[in-house]
Amino acid sequence: MSTNTQQPSLSNQEFDVLVVGAGFGGVYQLHHLRQAGFSVKVFEAGGNLGGTWYWNRYPGARVDSDFSIYQFSMEELWKDWNWSERFPGQKELVEYFDYVDKKLDLRRDITFDTRVTAAHFDTTANRWVVSTQNGITVRPRFLILCTGFASKPLYPDYKGLDTFKGIIHHTYGWPQEGVEWAGKRVGVIGTGASGVQVIQECGPDVAHLTVFQRTPNLALPMVQHKVSEKTQTKMKEEMYPYLFRRREQTFAGFHFDTINTGIFDVSPEERYLKLDELWTTGGFNYWLGAHTGIFTDQRTNDEVYTFWQKRVKARINDPEMQRKLAPIVAPHPFGTKRPCLEQQYYEVYNQPNVTLVDINENPIAEITPKGVKTRDGVEHELDILVLATGFDAVTGSIAQIDIRGTDGVLIGEKWGKGLSTYLGLTSANFPNMFFLYGPHGPTAFCNGPTCVEVQGDWIIDCIKDMRDKHFTRIDPTKVAEDGWVKYVNDIFSAGLWNKAKSWYTGANVPGKVIESLNFTGGVPLYLRACREAAEKGYEGFVFSGVEKA
Numbered sequence: 402m403s404t405n406t407q408q409p410s411l412s413n414q415e416f417d418v419l420v421v422g423a424g425f426g427g428v429y430q431l432h433h434l435r436q437a438g439f440s441v442k443v444f445e446a447g448g449n450l451g452g453t454w455y456w457n458r459y460p461g462a463r464v465d466s467d468f469s470i471y472q473f474s475m476e477e478l479w480k481d482w483n484w485s486e487r488f489p490g491q492k493e494l495v496e497y498f499d500y501v502d503k504k505l506d507l508r509r510d511i512t513f514d515t516r517v518t519a520a521h522f523d524t525t526a527n528r529w530v531v532s533t534q535n536g537i538t539v540r541p542r543f544l545i546l547c548t549g550f551a552s553k554p555l556y557p558d559y560k561g562l563d564t565f566k567g568i569i570h571h572t573y574g575w576p577q578e579g580v581e582w583a584g585k586r587v588g589v590i591g592t593g594a595s596g597v598q599v600i601q602e603c604g605p606d607v608a609h610l611t612v613f614q615r616t617p618n619l620a621l622p623m624v625q626h627k628v629s630e631k632t633q634t635k636m637k638e639e640m641y642p643y644l645f646r647r648r649e650q651t652f653a654g655f656h657f658d659t660i661n662t663g664i665f666d667v668s669p670e671e672r673y674l675k676l677d678e679l680w681t682t683g684g685f686n687y688w689l690g691a692h693t694g695i696f697t698d699q700r701t702n703d704e705v706y707t708f709w710q711k712r713v714k715a716r717i718n719d720p721e722m723q724r725k726l727a728p729i730v731a732p733h734p735f736g737t738k739r740p741c742l743e744q745q746y747y748e749v750y751n752q753p754n755v756t757l758v759d760i761n762e763n764p765i766a767e768i769t770p771k772g773v774k775t776r777d778g779v780e781h782e783l784d785i786l787v788l789a790t791g792f793d794a795v796t797g798s799i800a801q802i803d804i805r806g807t808d809g810v811l812i813g814e815k816w817g818k819g820l821s822t823y824l825g826l827t828s829a830n831f832p833n834m835f836f837l838y839g840p841h842g843p844t845a846f847c848n849g850p851t852c853v854e855v856q857g858d859w860i861i862d863c864i865k866d867m868r869d870k871h872f873t874r875i876d877p878t879k880v881a882e883d884g885w886v887k888y889v890n891d892i893f894s895a896g897l898w899n900k901a902k903s904w905y906t907g908a909n910v911p912g913k914v915i916e917s918l919n920f921t922g923g924v925p926l927y928l929r930a931c932r933e934a935a936e937k938g939y940e941g942f943v944f945s946g947v948e949k950a
Contacts, residue, residue: 470645795839
């Protein structure tokens, strides 16, 4: 349900900045640009703030970053807010955004239920002309896309999908009122993050659960626990400022960092104890706090996977389930597909009412009115079908909008031939347009709020600098863009990433170019490149259109 009415009075207005999206990135831009004296509006397709946490309402939806850094770093916000768990759930994150909204008075500049459908650049006025699904047209000087990296859901192209007579939902479009599945026959297609979370949530309650898995998720123990207000008060007094500053110094923007020493440079005993420590600490410590060699050296990666396989296998009773969920030979190098954090995911498969179908061995033939039929002729009858089939990630959120460059080419058409950005913030022929937590940024390997703040600060500083120098237009050059693409790809090609079919490379989307969609060199290296460009007078950009006094 919408939380505000449409604002037709906005039509044809000119203002400084239009921000698309009211998640972490959009909120950060709105608040800080307003503080800097700019006129700013936000268009949000959903009915409330929260971005991914507004849309992803499926049971079990939960963040995979520790509470202490999965929030804005502004003291005015964290000093009065307390979380209930180490890894907060969707409902608590929605409550957090409501708190932030009230604290910062955000809503007065946000128009909800307003999906941006098209934008083109007026080269005479040096302004974007932006249109929405509900008939609003505005003319901002700058367009900032805070659409997130996962807001274009993928639906499988199975024969008969529209014939299913039961309840069917993609995890991204889960109804606000929820779905009652106690005592029902439930099928889940997909075992990515949303699939794992739904499976472990519904497993204990349903009459029968059928999971259709293509690739086993190399999930990690969450080690969830409650967090007291007393603990958080002490952390705020002694640690929070250090934690937030530390984010810019670590590979993935967390409070912990990767280990730079070689895994085989220490004794087998020390190696085992370190892996055990990372494992029992929980969260992404075993992935993004492990030896950096897991991303570049197959032998190191094999060692880390072997430890993972033994720990997970011990939790699964049935040998056939062990083979499907924790195979002796890794389905892909560990960590080259995003692991999920789980709480009792593997224990679900010990239940007698759970069936696991490996659709590599036994593909889905069609969806029938009664359920899912596999190639072996078996029809798995279902009351509820859950599509945990993921997203056209990183680029899809932006490319789905009709955004045209100064050469008349759609952004989706340009990127469809191969992703090209400069600094993971801009793209040539799209002047005065910025994006964050998206293509060619540290996105998939970075704590979300960390990414939107470090990228957001760069954008804000750039726009302020333009105002101070009275420029009305900024263009990234094609030469700079080509250089950045090469830099991103050189770092990527030095790793093991291409040995996995994942959304990191667009391999999950039929027909999409297989390439690096993210900057895989880590946050410090990324920040250095962005800051050096700014310090050199925004090297790689051309400023023009001196503003009239």
